[in-house]
Amino acid sequence: xxxxxxxxxxxxxxxxxxxxxxxxxxxxxxxxxxxxxxxxxxxxxxxxxxxxxxxxxxxxxxxxxxxxxxxxxxxxxxxxxxxxxxxxxxxxxxxxxxxxxxxxxxxxxxxxxxxxxxxxxxxxxxxxxxxxxxxxxxxxxxxxxxxxxxxxxxxxxxxxxxxxxxxxxxxxxxxxxxxxxxxxxxxxxxxxxxxxxxxxxxxxxxxxxxxxxxxxxxxxxxxxxxxxxxxxxxxxxxxxxxxxxxxxxxxxxxxxxxxxxxxxxxxxxxxxxxxxxxxxxxxxxxxxxxxxxxxxxxxxxxxxxxxxxxxxxxxxxxxxxxxxxxxxxxxxxxxxxxxxxxxxxxxxxxxxxxxxxxxxxxxxxxxxxxxxxxxxxxxxxxxxxxxxxxxxxxxxxxxxxxxxxxxxxxxxxxxxxxxxxxxxxxxxxxxxxx
Amino acid sequence: xxxxxxxxxxxxxxxxxxxxxxxxxxxxxxxxxxxxxxxxxxxxxxxxxxxxxxxxxxxxxxxxxxxxxxxxxxxxxxxxxxxxxxxxxxxxxxxxxxxxxxxxxxxxxxxxxxxxxxxxxxxxxxxxxxxxxxxxxxxxxxxxxxxxxxxxxxxxxxxxxxxxxxxxxxxxxxxxxxxxxxxxxxxxxxxxxxxxxxxxxxxxxxxxxxxxxxxxxxxxxxxxxxxxxxxxxxxxxxxxxxxxxxxxxxxxxxxxxxxxxxxxxxxxxxxxxxxxxxxxxxxxxxxxx
Numbered sequence: 001x002x003x004x005x006x007x008x009x010x011x012x013x014x015x016x017x018x019x020x021x022x023x024x025x026x027x028x029x030x031x032x033x034x035x036x037x038x039x040x041x042x043x044x045x046x047x048x049x050x051x052x053x054x055x056x057x058x059x060x061x062x063x064x065x066x067x068x069x070x071x072x073x074x075x076x077x078x079x080x081x082x083x084x085x086x087x088x089x090x091x092x093x094x095x096x097x098x099x100x101x102x103x104x105x106x107x108x109x110x111x112x113x114x115x116x117x118x119x120x121x122x123x124x125x126x127x128x129x130x131x132x133x134x135x136x137x138x139x140x141x142x143x144x145x146x147x148x149x150x151x152x153x154x155x156x157x158x159x160x161x162x163x164x165x166x167x168x169x170x171x172x173x174x175x176x177x178x179x180x181x182x183x184x185x186x187x188x189x190x191x192x193x194x195x196x197x198x199x200x201x202x203x204x205x206x207x208x209x210x211x212x213x214x215x216x217x218x219x220x221x222x223x224x225x226x227x228x229x230x231x232x233x234x235x236x237x238x239x240x241x242x243x244x245x246x247x248x249x250x251x252x253x254x255x256x257x258x259x260x261x262x263x264x265x266x267x268x269x270x271x272x273x274x275x276x277x278x279x280x281x282x283x284x285x286x287x288x289x290x291x292x293x294x295x296x297x298x299x300x301x302x303x304x305x306x307x308x309x310x311x312x313x314x315x316x317x318x319x320x321x322x323x324x325x326x327x328x329x330x331x332x333x334x335x336x337x338x339x340x341x342x343x344x345x346x347x348x349x350x351x352x353x354x355x356x357x358x359x360x361x362x363x364x365x366x367x368x369x370x371x372x373x374x375x376x377x378x379x380x381x382x383x384x385x386x387x388x389x390x391x392x393x394x395x396x397x398x399x400x401x402x403x404x405x406x407x408x409x410x411x412x413x414x415x416x417x418x419x420x421x422x423x424x425x426x427x428x429x430x431x432x433x434x
Numbered sequence: 435x436x437x438x439x440x441x442x443x444x445x446x447x448x449x450x451x452x453x454x455x456x457x458x459x460x461x462x463x464x465x466x467x468x469x470x471x472x473x474x475x476x477x478x479x480x481x482x483x484x485x486x487x488x489x490x491x492x493x494x495x496x497x498x499x500x501x502x503x504x505x506x507x508x509x510x511x512x513x514x515x516x517x518x519x520x521x522x523x524x525x526x527x528x529x530x531x532x533x534x535x536x537x538x539x540x541x542x543x544x545x546x547x548x549x550x551x552x553x554x555x556x557x558x559x560x561x562x563x564x565x566x567x568x569x570x571x572x573x574x575x576x577x578x579x580x581x582x583x584x585x586x587x588x589x590x591x592x593x594x595x596x597x598x599x600x601x602x603x604x605x606x607x608x609x610x611x612x613x614x615x616x617x618x619x620x621x622x623x624x625x626x627x628x629x630x631x632x633x634x635x636x637x638x639x640x641x642x643x644x645x646x647x648x649x650x651x652x653x654x655x656x657x658x659x660x661x662x663x664x665x666x667x668x669x670x671x672x673x674x675x676x677x678x679x680x681x682x683x684x685x686x687x688x689x690x691x692x693x694x695x696x697x698x699x700x701x702x703x704x705x706x707x708x709x710x711x712x713x714x715x716x717x718x719x720x721x722x723x
Binding site (some may be wrong): 037041065066067070075077078082085255256257258264273274280385 | 448676
């Protein structure tokens with residue numbers, strides 16, 4: 001009896017293994033694979049169908065995989081040879097991907113065409129050591145201000161102080177992710193009109209960062225205070241306000257929902273991925289614009305907040321067995337028509353000049369806010385870890401008012417503060433000789 | 435001499451009350467996350483999180499959507515795949531563990547002690563350290579990507595014989611004289627194993643099945659590495675992780691919670707059915723481990 005039981009148990013196992021084998025074996029490994037996030041799959045399949053329609057003699061089968069632009073690096077770092085033939089990546093991952101031998105350079109003739117059709121910066125985003133490595137398709141990897149139109153006007157939203165005053169009057173909140181390095185730079189970076197004038201420079205030598213530095217130690221034009229002091233002081237002032245909340249996307253969701261009936265959302269700094277959520281909750285109150293100006297209590301002047309901005313590109317894997325076809329497909333997927341389709345389906349901000357001029361794109365509230373912020377934005381290249389650590393450290397210090405920053409007056413007489421900021425500036429530097 | 439004695443009963447009652455209060459507090463702390471998950475999965479309002487605890491609208495839509503709205507996130511398929519993997523792994527692993535334990539408990543052979551020592555030492559290495567190496571070996575043999583499921587099963591059952599300790603401990607408690615009696619009556623080793631040992635070892639079989647099932651059920655790291663972005667071969671953990679992207683988290687968070695509740699169902703059922711054996715198995719095996 002028992003013996004039979006065990007034998008049938010093993011038999012069941014064998015059948016199950018067989019079934020799994022059968023299930024997987026019928027799928028062939030041949031062809032080109034394209035990666036995109038789950039969110040983009042439907043649109044990607046439409047695009048591939050259009051590609052096959054436009055190129056009837058293209059007989060290599062095309063498969064899709066679920067790896068978004070943010071995850072491409074981690075997947076390819078394990079083993080670039082089995083990665084997708086064509087995949088999306090954010091331009092700040094460029095150097096890392098090149099280091100993993102996961103990006104193939106684009107033929108010169110194609111580059112000329114890309115430059116002609118796309119925003120100049122977006123093509124430059126794929127440039128490394130004189131070669132271009134990406135087909136740009138999105139120019140929306142940045143942040144700007146969302147605000148609740150029902151409690152403030154666009155003019156109110158142009159100044160951080162007025163914005164906070166309006167929030168206070170209505171019992172609503174302003175959300176900004178202070179200790180998240182990507183956002184912290186808003187108080188320092190930016191060379192556009194009225195910005196504090198901070199810059200960050202990274203230099204490469206044969207695929208590794210050889211030098212990186214900031215000018216945060218220099219004086220803000222027309223004042224006795226450094227960029228680091230002005231920015232930090234403004235952060236400290238903001239942090240004192242009880243209608244300011246430091247938090248991530250989840251916090252934004254929290255305040256949008258409020259108590260379930262009335263929203264507590266006044267304004268927030270975020271990117272296009274939150275547009276739909278905020279619009280749904282605020283309805284007629286939904287609005288977006290460039291980041292506000294902050295008032296410096298040190299120099300008694302207003303400064304425009306800066307931001308970081310990046311692009312998304314299609315990369316081609318040099319390990320691809322169908323390299324020429326992969327380039328052909330990537331070029332198609334990043335083309336004008338496909339960017340238009342992508343905008344219609346996913347509200348992706350296009351890098352293509354013609355698509356950017358479409359009425360529908362211009363009327364998109366979030367994307368036009370991004371365009372308005374563009375003059376004050378700093379292009380986010382492959383920043384080394386030291387940048388993110390330094391920013392995150394300062395943001396966290398200000399937010400928690402840790403011992404290193406105990407006072408709200410930043411001046412040269414306050415030694416501990418000066419030291420903290422000196423260290424802050426120093427932290428950005430790699431490979432600099434004294 | 436007047437000395438006050440508290441009755442033994444009262445003292446016991448006091449101690450029991452204290453113990454129960456502590457236990458209740460601990461169980462509330464333990465159960466709260468799961469309770470929170472269930473509540474969130476029944477929330478009707480969208481959004482990654484809310485500032486209040488009780489939902490304003492109660493709904494089952496998150497559960498229904500999980501199984502009907504499969505265009506974007508094909509939950510039923512991932513569920514099926516994970517179930518197949520887990521069941522196959524359970525069958526193979528249970529068989530291997532039982533056989534190994536029997537051999538090490540009953541048979542005496544030259545390499546017995548060295549083998550046991552070797553397994554002990556090998557067991558000290560954390561499995562994920564060898565992850566990249568295992569991956570490249572599997573790739574060499576062609577068991578990644580489209581053949582990923584087979585590769586995964588192989589990875590999960592690969593070192594299963596090393597989990598023989600508790601099972602062998604249990605076998606050791608079954609008197610040897612039973613074997614000897616059977617042998618005298620003409621039974622061979624195989625008959626002894628199937629007819630004598632196994633019927634007596636029900637608790638430990640159940641215990642082995644439970645632990646074997648649970649390991650691959652929620653596994654993420656190997657699964658993510660080996661399927662390499664092919665959504666048709668995702669297991670539950672890898673698939674659900676996709677729901678939490680910054681683009682989709684607001685829309686899908688409540689559904690993610692619902693999925694987590696559904697995921698816990700098979701394990702809960704298994705435990706409820708096999709609970710009394712489980713305790714016997716764990717404690718029985720430890721008498722002579």
